[in-house]
Amino acid sequence: MPSPDILSVTSLNTLARDLLEGQFANLNVEGEISNLTQASSGHLYFTLKDAQAQVRAAMFRSRRQSLRLHPVDGMKVQVHGHLSLYTPRGDYQLIVENMVAAGAGDLQAAFIKLKEKLAAEGLFTHKRPLPHLPTHVALITSRQGAVLHDVLSILKRRYPALPVTLMPVLVQGEQAAAMIIHMLNRIHLESGFDVVLICRGGGSMEDLWAFNDEALARAIRACPIPVISAVGHETDFTIADFAADLRAATPSAAAEILSEAALRLHQQLQQLAQRIARPPRQIRDQEQRLDQLQLRLMQAWGHLYRHCKEQIQQYVTRLQSQHPRQQLYRQQEQLDTIFARLKYTLERSLTSRQHAYSILKHRFRSGSTVWRLNRLHENLFHQINQLRSMMPAHLQQARTRLKFLAHRAHIASPLTTLSRGYAILEGPRGIIRQADDVQTGDKILARLHEGSLSLLVLDTEKGNS
Structure with missing residues (x-):
């Protein structure tokens, strides 16, 4: 054991x-x-x-x-x-x-130290609002990778009229931060943009370190127009995210934010078109809603016009101090083109909706109750005439059929058979069909074609006679 x-x-x-x-x-x-x-x-x-x-x-x-x-x-x-x-x-x-x-722990410590320093300076506090309907986006990202394709695809699907200018940069490595800063500085000199989108895909902390650059954070705050930062995945945070006016969880989310107002306006137009297509009794309500939508569109256009006008004034003031008159002329031409395109888009949309309303109004008038009653009266009158024209033929056909049936009934009648010399014999137990139906001594009645005879049975004989 x-x-x-x-x-x-x-x-x-x-x-x-x-x-x-x-x-x-x-x-x-x-x-x-x-x-x-x-x-x-x-x-x-x-x-x-x-x-x-x-x-x-x-x-x-x-x-x-x-x-x-x-x-x-x-x-x-x-x-x-x-x-x-x-x-x-x-x-x-x-x-x-x-x-x-x-070494990732050292990077994290450097990140926290820089974040606390810039936060103490108040660099992260003042956030500028994004334009309600952006008119031109400066997209700062890499030409390679899926980020550019994703952002452009979402904007094309949700806000196809929005112009996007790509400013290609490196998004990883020692030169990445300097290239992004250079592009932000270009925006000081170029006009027409009203929002900047800086984005790249996810990666390790080392991959995203270019966006934790102090000079880049200050360049973002110095940018004359609002900046959206969409760097990495939802769980990634960089100094650029805190310095930007808005941080998007992903580049795709940033594209959805930029196109949200346009998509909502498009959906409202679709809903209005569906409501206009409802029964005629709601046409008056739809007219009022169309007027409200037209007013809102004109107000939005006026807001954009005033916003762009203010931007022009700012650019004019800045350019007057620097005397770049030729650049001012080019900027004014670009803005005129934007105004013309926006006005054309709005007028075309309004014309289309008014045309659709006119068609619905015409259909409503042509589909009124009086018109339908007249159509029903015409159809009824036409059917009565058809019945009148068909009645003689149907009566003649019925008479012919009746004569035919009467002739067949006459041929099948027992009286017709008696007229040819036959008789119907009736015994005590009913119609006599064979010799077994009577007995010797029974009195029987013979019905002839004309009259009848009373007979006495003297004898019976079975079988064929």
């Missing part, structure tokens, strides 16, 4: 695993990745090493799915996790729950 102090190998490894997991449950370890393997199950297996030692590590699929870093062999990382032991082999390993690139 084995001693109670003797352990099985499984028991030994289980005790060792429980001890490791209890004593080393919250570890932060820095090292270099090597022998990286991704299993078909989605788990990551690798070795974490430094100059003197190494340890096996595993990161399970549930944790890897939320990992924003793309680990490769040779990458220096900081991992958070706990020690465990793989019981079947007796190998102890580091179970990784999170992983960041080495």
Whole structure:
């Protein structure tokens, strides 16, 4: 019988695993990745090493799915996790729950320090409102990647009349911040824009670090028109987000914000068109709503006109101080083109709605009750004439049919049969059809074509006679 102090190998490894997991449950370890393997199950297996030692590590699929870093062999990382032991082999390993690139903690500290400094200066406090209906967007982003395609696709679908000018820049690396600042400075010299959109896709903190530049934050605040920052994913925050007049969770969300008012106005126009198409008794209400919409459109146009006029005055004042008269002429031509395009769009929309209303009004008048009664009276009169014209033919057809049926009834009549010499015999038990229907001595009645005879049965004979 084995001693109670003797352990099985499984028991030994289980005790060792429980001890490791209890004593080393919250570890932060820095090292270099090597022998990286991704299993078909989605788990990551690798070795974490430094100059003197190494340890096996595993990161399970549930944790890897939320990992924003793309680990490769040779990458220096900081991992958070706990020690465990793989019981079947007796190998102890580091179970990784999170992983960041080495040095990310320093970046975070620098980010917080700069954010607190600029916040103390009040750089993040004064936010300018966005234009209700933007007329020209300056888009600062990279030519490559899906961000540009996504933003332009959403704006084309929701606000196709909105002009967008791409100002291509690098969005990652040492030169990215300087290029973005240069584009913002260009906006000081160029006219026609009323909002700036700075955007790029998601990435690690190192990838987004260009947007944590102090000079870039100050350039955003110095920009003469409102700036929207849409950098990274919803959980990413940069200094540019805090300096901008509005932070969008994603570039797609920023495009939806810019086109929200136009889309809402378009939906209101569609709803109004559907209401105009309702029964005629609602035409008067629809006329009033159309007038209100026309007034709102004219007010919006007037608001845009006044806004653009104020911008022109600002530009004129600035240019008069610098005397760039030729540039002023070009700016005025661009604004005149924008005004003409906006006015043409509004007038065309109003003309279309008025034409649709005229058609509906004409249909209503042509579909009035008196007109329908006249049509019904004409149809009734036409049907009465048709019945009158068809009546003689139907009567003649009925007479012919009646004569035919009377002739057939005459042929099938028993009286016709009696006229040819036949008789109908009736005995005590009814019509006589065979000899068995009477007995000797029965009195029978013979009905002839004219008159009848009383007969006495003297004898009967069965069979054919």
